[in-house]
Amino acid sequence: xxxxxxxxxxxxxxxxxxxxxxxxxxxxxxxxxxxxxxxxxxxxxxxxxxxxxxxxxxxxxxxxxxxxxxxxxxxxxxxxxxxxxxxxxxxxxxxxxxxxxxxxxxxxxxxxxxxxxxxxxxxxxxxxxxxxxxxxxxxxxxxxxxxxxxxxxxxxxxxxxxxxxxxxxxxxxxxxxxxxxxxxxxxxxxxxxxxxxxxxxxxxxxxxxxxxxxxxxxxxxxxxxxxxxxxxxxxxxxxxxxxxxxxxxxxxxxxxxxxxxxxxxxxxxxxxxxxxxxxxxxxxxxxxxxxxxxxxxxxxxxxxxxxxxxxxxxxxx
Amino acid sequence: xxxxxxxxxxxxxxxxxxxxxxxxxxxxxxxxxxxxxxxxxxxxxxxxxxxxxxxxxxxxxxxxxxxxxxxxxxxxxxxxxxxxxxxxxxxxxxxxxxxxxxxxxxxxxxxxxxxxxxxxxxxxxxxxxxxxxxxxxxxxxxxxxxxxxxxxxxxxxxxxxxxxxxxxxxxxxxxxxxxxxxxxxxxxxxxxxxxxxxxxxxxxxxxxxxxxxxxxxxxxxxxxxxxxxxxxxxxxxxxxxxxxxxxxxxxxxxxxxxxxxxxxxxxx
Numbered sequence: 001x002x003x004x005x006x007x008x009x010x011x012x013x014x015x016x017x018x019x020x021x022x023x024x025x026x027x028x029x030x031x032x033x034x035x036x037x038x039x040x041x042x043x044x045x046x047x048x049x050x051x052x053x054x055x056x057x058x059x060x061x062x063x064x065x066x067x068x069x070x071x072x073x074x075x076x077x078x079x080x081x082x083x084x085x086x087x088x089x090x091x092x093x094x095x096x097x098x099x100x101x102x103x104x105x106x107x108x109x110x111x112x113x114x115x116x117x118x119x120x121x122x123x124x125x126x127x128x129x130x131x132x133x134x135x136x137x138x139x140x141x142x143x144x145x146x147x148x149x150x151x152x153x154x155x156x157x158x159x160x161x162x163x164x165x166x167x168x169x170x171x172x173x174x175x176x177x178x179x180x181x182x183x184x185x186x187x188x189x190x191x192x193x194x195x196x197x198x199x200x201x202x203x204x205x206x207x208x209x210x211x212x213x214x215x216x217x218x219x220x221x222x223x224x225x226x227x228x229x230x231x232x233x234x235x236x237x238x239x240x241x242x243x244x245x246x247x248x249x250x251x252x253x254x255x256x257x258x259x260x261x262x263x264x265x266x267x268x269x270x271x272x273x274x275x276x277x278x279x280x281x282x283x284x285x286x287x288x289x290x291x292x293x294x295x296x297x298x299x300x301x302x303x304x305x306x307x308x309x310x311x312x313x314x315x316x317x
Numbered sequence: 318x319x320x321x322x323x324x325x326x327x328x329x330x331x332x333x334x335x336x337x338x339x340x341x342x343x344x345x346x347x348x349x350x351x352x353x354x355x356x357x358x359x360x361x362x363x364x365x366x367x368x369x370x371x372x373x374x375x376x377x378x379x380x381x382x383x384x385x386x387x388x389x390x391x392x393x394x395x396x397x398x399x400x401x402x403x404x405x406x407x408x409x410x411x412x413x414x415x416x417x418x419x420x421x422x423x424x425x426x427x428x429x430x431x432x433x434x435x436x437x438x439x440x441x442x443x444x445x446x447x448x449x450x451x452x453x454x455x456x457x458x459x460x461x462x463x464x465x466x467x468x469x470x471x472x473x474x475x476x477x478x479x480x481x482x483x484x485x486x487x488x489x490x491x492x493x494x495x496x497x498x499x500x501x502x503x504x505x506x507x508x509x510x511x512x513x514x515x516x517x518x519x520x521x522x523x524x525x526x527x528x529x530x531x532x533x534x535x536x537x538x539x540x541x542x543x544x545x546x547x548x549x550x551x552x553x554x555x556x557x558x559x560x561x562x563x564x565x566x567x568x569x570x571x572x573x574x575x576x577x578x579x580x581x582x583x584x585x
Contacts, residue, residue, distance in 0.1 A: 013583075052438050052582045071578070076441040086432045090336035091329070102325030103440040131336070147436070 002061070003155055003187040004049055009058030011211075017054070018116055019211045025187060028154075031181045033190040033198040036208035037300055038234045041193040043083075044211075046157050049189075050078055058090040062155065076104065079153035083160040084276045085140035089133030093143050096132060097150050104151035116293045122172075137164045137247050145173065156180060159191045177201055199298040207302060209309035215301070222305075223296040232274060235290035236281065238262030244286050252282070262289075318449065322442045330424050331458065340423055341397040344462070348412050352466035353473060355408070359400045397478045402489050407539040407549070409495065413464055413504035414535050417459035418528055421508040423449045426514030428522035429581075430451050447498035448576045452508060452569070459504035467496040494554040502561040504533060509568035516575050534561070 004026040011019040013082060017131045019041045026032045032294055034042045048054040051067030051074055061069055073248055088227055097115040106114060119125040122142040124135075134139060141164060148156060157179070161168045178201070180186040192198050199219045207214040207222070215222050236244045240262045248256045254277075255267040269274060274293055281288050334340050361575065362373070375389045377399065384403060397424045428434040465537050467488070488496070510531030515524045538557070549557065 048581060050439055051579050054579050071480065072443050078439070080436075080439045082435055084432065086436050088329070088333055088431065088433045090333045094327075095332065099329040100326055100440070102328075102435070103437075103442060105321060105441060129383040137357050194370060 001028045001050060001233045002026070002088045002179055003030075003063060004189070005058045005059075005061040006049075006060075009045075009046060009048065009060060011041075011055045012051060017211055019048070022058070022208075022211070022213055024206055024213060024216055026187060028187050029179060029185045030203040031183060031190060031201050033189045033192060033205040034208060035192065035195065035198055035201040035205055035298075037193075037306065039210075040208040041211040042208060043159065045208075046080060046159065046189070048189060049064075050075055050080060067195040075155040076151070079148035079151065079155070079211070080157040080158065081144055081159060081161055083163060085137070087132045087140055087144060087147070089178045090131060091130050092131050093119060093135075093146075097147055100147050106151050114150060114152075118149060122146045138166055138169050141165055142169060142172075145176065149176075153186070155187045155189070157189045157191065160193065161190070162192075162194060162197060174201060195299040195302050196298070203300065207305050209255045211308055213307070214305045215308055219298040219301075220295075222301040223298055225301065229270055230274070230296065231264060231294045232269055232277065233259065233265050233290070233292045233294065234277075234288070235263045235292075236282065237261045237287040237289070240286045243284065245282065246279060247284050247286070248277070251277070318446055319442070319515070322440070323346035323450040323453065326442065326447065327438070328526055329455045330420070330451070330454035331534055334420055334423055334454075334458075337423070338542040340419055347415055348462055348466045349567060351405075351408050351412055354469045355472045356401065357477055359405065360397055360474060362396075362400075381493060382396065393481050394458050395416055397474075399485070401465055401478075401487055401494060402473050404415060406492055406495055407535070407541075409467060409470070410499055410503045410535050410538065411532070413459040413463040413500045414507040416462050417455045417504040418511050418531070419510035419525070420455040420458060421451070422515065422521055422524045424454050424530055425512060426518060427521040429515075429519065431523050434581065437581060440559075445573075445576055447578075452512075455508040456501075456504050456512075459507065461480050462502045463504065467492075467500070469536070484517060490551040491549050491554050494558065495549070497563065499554060499558040502558045502565060505565035505569070506531060506534070506561050509565045509572060512572040512576070513568055516572065 002025050006022050006024050009019050010017070022041070022045065035047060044053065047223060049054050049062055049067060050264075052069055061095065062074045063075050065138045086210055091099065097118060098111060101114060102236045103109040103164060106145070116128075118124070122145065124139060124143055124146070127139065129133070131278045132143065135143065137144035141161070145158075145161070150159075158173075161173055161177075166174065174197070177188050177190070181203075182190050188201075189197060190213060204216065204218055205222060215225070217225065228274050234244065234248075241258070241262055241264070244264055245256050245258070248254055248264065253268055257265045259265050264275065270294070278288060278291050281291075334344075354392055363380075374391045377385065377388075377396065380399070428437070442450070471488050474508055475482075475485050478486070496510075507528075511524065511528040514528040518524050518527065
């Protein structure tokens with residue numbers, strides 16, 4: 001079932017076009033990443049989906065409802081973790097969670113246990129009575145996430161969720177995202193610059209640039225689509241390094257870069273030519289110790305897409 | 318309207334205000350000054366400055382005729398009545414106005430400045446619920462402080478003036494109308510003014526500076542009363558209160574039309 005559906009959505013801030021004809025769907029239970037530079041339209045998309053902004057044209061549905069006309073019903077099922085912790089520093093952690101539980105209309109009887117369980121889960125139970133103003137950035141981010149989860153949302157938006165978190169807190173957040181999506185069938189939309197995080201967590205990603213959808217697919221699909229050729233690390237006998245370089249450069253279309261003595265990196269090779277490369281090295285009498293193909297990453301795909309978009313925006317030279 | 322959501326926002330806002338020293342200082346100092354210190358000092362003034370009786374008599378004689386006539390000959394009892402029912406009474410209206418003004422500034426502009434408005438916009442609260450919650454969070458404490466302060470004021474005045482008056486003379490009908498009818502109206506005016514200003518500016522400082530301009534009608538009323546230009550009786554007080562309610566209502570109507578998530582989010 002579809003959690004979010006954007007159909008030809010356009011949004012403008014004055015004369016600036018923030019979203020251009022954006023169409024995409026997010027399926028229930030998936031982790032979906034919105035990738036893009038600052039100003040790409042990620043936050044605008046989140047605000048439109050939650051009914052905070054009205055699109056200039058196009059249609060938006062969230063669980064089949066319109067965020068503009070059924071905003072309260074939509075927001076009852078969603079939660080947003082904003083990029084910077086937007087907590088009231090004069091409230092305690094416990095008061096913060098209680099206040100938002102009431103605002104999300106959580107049943108009175110459930111509020112106490114829910115708040116305590118979240119404080120425990122996010123490691124802030126012993127600071128529950130302390131005002132948020134005294135919390136570290138990491139603690140504030142954890143409390144913000146706990147606040148976002150206080151009504152057990154069906155759809156969670158995380159805007160740069162790990163910015164400023166230490167590795168352990170980052171790992172905990174990743175676990176929470178996985179548990180929400182895989183364990184409980186919730187939908188998670190991740191807005192991030194962190195491509196490694198997006199690759200690790202996402203089922204699908206959308207790359208935005210200048211308010212436009214540049215690409216949509218699984219991280220692996222995008223990587224393959226943008227970089228169909230591989231790079232291969234080849235470890236050979238260091239005394240035969242020069243021979244290996246000469247051999248590879250003689251092969252059509254391949255590039256070679258030395259990583260260190262005895263290791264070369266072969267670029268621009270199609271997947272089906274890798275066995276041939278191995279047999280040629282061995283056939284030339286060069287001892288081959290290791291041959292490791294590097295799959296193209298989401299990072300490669302992202303930069304290729306953004307580069308292509310910049311070229312398109314600038315137009316022909 | 319979901320009253321539970323509204324109550325949650327009101328409680329949160331009031332808790333936040335209570336924890337702010339910067340906000341609580343004026344909210345405590347002004348009522349204490351106007352509702353405890355002033356009535357005590359002004360009741361005892363002629364006795365404390367015994368030799369200055371003639372000076373106060375002269376001051377009384379200089380009051381406009383209608384005021385003087387309504388109070389009769391100058392005595393210490395006259396002085397007490399003039400001070401409390403004529404000179405200090407309109408000052409009471411500053412309290413609900415200022416309390417509502419300060420809390421509204423924190424609730425609208427302050428919340429935006431602290432970046433705590435955005436999570437509120439993501440809650441299921443409708444625009445109307447948010448609006449009502451923000452209004453109540455400023456209006457309820459303003460009116461409660463005005464009512465509580467007025468009660469304390471009345472007790473202090475009657476107790477301190479007892480040796481002279483020998484009866485409970487305060488509050489009079491005008492003062493009752495002023496507190497029960499005009500004070501809530503001035504609280505509404507204070508928060509309506511601040512709401513309009515807050516929707517246009519980004520920061521709390523800017524909001525308090527501009528929103529403070531709405532105090533001018535109160536000051537005009539105070540000056541008018543002290544100088545005898547406006548002699549409020551119960552009916553005039555009801556009419557003035559009605560006028561303030563209407564102005565506040567019109568300002569609030571302007572405010573509610575602009576109080577939209579889609580507008581507010583543009584200022585984040």
